[in-house]
Amino acid sequence: MFNLFEKRVDLRIDLDTRCNFKCRYCDNSDLPISSKVSIPINEIVTLFQNAEKKCWSLFLSCAGEPLLNPQLEQILNSLSINVKTPDVSMVTNGLLLNQANRKIILDSSIDRIFVSMDSLSPEIYTSWCGVSTTQFQKVFDSIEAFAEERLLSKKPPHLIVTAIAMKDTLDGLPEIARWLKKIKASAFNIQWLNHMGHEDLKQQQLSLEDPLVLKKVKQVLEEVADILKGSGVLLDYPRTISKEKIWSVFQNSKLWRNRFYYFRDAVSKWTASRRHLPCRFVTNTYYLWPDGHLKGCPADAIETENIFNGNSSLEKEIVKVEQFFSKKDNTLDACRDCPINS
Numbered sequence: 087m088f089n090l091f092e093k094r095v096d097l098r099i100d101l102d103t104r105c106n107f108k109c110r111y112c113d114n115s116d117l118p119i120s121s122k123v124s125i126p127i128n129e130i131v132t133l134f135q136n137a138e139k140k141c142w143s144l145f146l147s148c149a150g151e152p153l154l155n156p157q158l159e160q161i162l163n164s165l166s167i168n169v170k171t172p173d174v175s176m177v178t179n180g181l182l183l184n185q186a187n188r189k190i191i192l193d194s195s196i197d198r199i200f201v202s203m204d205s206l207s208p209e210i211y212t213s214w215c216g217v218s219t220t221q222f223q224k225v226f227d228s229i230e231a232f233a234e235e236r237l238l239s240k241k242p243p244h245l246i247v248t249a250i251a252m253k254d255t256l257d258g259l260p261e262i263a264r265w266l267k268k269i270k271a272s273a274f275n276i277q278w279l280n281h282m283g284h285e286d287l288k289q290q291q292l293s294l295e296d297p298l299v300l301k302k303v304k305q306v307l308e309e310v311a312d313i314l315k316g317s318g319v320l321l322d323y324p325r326t327i328s329k330e331k332i333w334s335v336f337q338n339s340k341l342w343r344n345r346f347y348y349f350r351d352a353v354s355k356w357t358a359s360r361r362h363l364p365c366r367f368v369t370n371t372y373y374l375w376p377d378g379h380l381k382g383c384p385a386d387a388i389e390t391e392n393i394f395n396g397n398s399s400l401e402k403e404i405v406k407v408e409q410f411f412s413k414k415d416n417t418l419d420a421c422r423d424c425p426i427n428s
């Protein structure tokens with residue numbers, strides 16, 4: 087039976103940390119070559135069985151391109167057999183969303199596919215993602231084909247298109263919304279550019295403290311909302327505590343399994359951030375690299391053993407991290423520098 091208290095973890099698993107894009111805003115290219123690998127197929131069954139016990143949400147990508155994994159079909163077959171209760175999502179750049187991979191995904195138990203599409207302008211897209219115009223067209227056509235095939239499928243996964251809002255892409259967001267309405271996508275997810283400490287990215291950020299920028303951003307988001315109104319395509323607003331964001335979270339919860347957990351996590355993160363509580367009250371999100379390294383917190387401050395080394399497992403390491411978070415005097419040096427604690 088689904089145990090409400092046993093499943094606490096939101097796990098991000100990188101099926102592959104390699105990537106076939108070179109997006110200017112992404113830190114994938116900073117990863118050392120040695121960590122650019124596919125997850126080992128012989129670990130998948132145990133991993134998914136453990137995830138079924140401990141997780142309420144699974145994301146099958148975070149730092150790389152999941153469709154590059156050469157054993158995608160076996161992995162997704164194993165997912166369908168071993169993972170029954172968590173909400174399963176995958177984020178892809180869409181370049182390998184070809185006919186064969188679309189079928190593998192549509193036959194799998196994935197609940198939500200997020201495809202990143204920051205702009206429908208080939209110039210802007212290619213300049214930010216480091217790919218050719220032909221590749222842009224391939225992504226565009228694959229999303230359209232997926233949208234069509236999904237509607238014919240018995241248990242269609244939700245199709246969510248994600249765009250990064252920044253100076254170069256802001257004006258193009260309404261055009262993406264019109265397209266998503268045409269292809270009957272499930273939702274349009276807009277997120278702010280994270281500058282990750284890079285000066286050139288800071289220049290591209292939309293500084294909402296500037297009243298003129300704020301006015302323009304509000305106008306564009308209103309236009310997007312008007313286009314999508316009544317179309318069945320949900321708008322997921324970028325993260326800000328405003329009534330539009332809160333309303334869009336409620337609306338988008340139609341696309342979630344395990345809503346209880348989403349709301350529990352959202353409420354605990356929000357209250358913790360308002361009260362400046364230390365991170366042990368905040369995080370239940372874990373990141374698993376394909377080499378078996380489990381990050382129990384964003385700063386990777388908690389020591390964990392490699393879960394693929396034969397002596398440990400996802401379940402054991404999660405227990406270790408939870409014991410750390412349950413301590414009252416969390417005084418690791420790394421915690422003082424952690425962005426969540428600042």
Ligand SMILES: C[S@@+](CC[C@H](N)C(=O)[O-])C[C@H]1O[C@@H](n2cnc3c(N)ncnc32)[C@H](O)[C@@H]1O
Pocket residue numbers: 105111112113147148149150151152177178179180200201202248250277278279280281282
């Ligand atoms: C890191 S990618 C991994 C999955 C896949 N390769 C993709 O691009 O969809 C996951 C998401 O993070 C977003 N992302 C990457 N760098 C970002 C940044 N600096 N600011 C905001 N979003 C970013 C991407 O646009 C993508 O939607």
Ligand code: SF4
Pocket residue numbers: 105106107108109112113114115149150151179
């Ligand atoms: S496609 Fe995804 S992982 Fe690859 S560089 Fe772009 S954002 Fe990063």
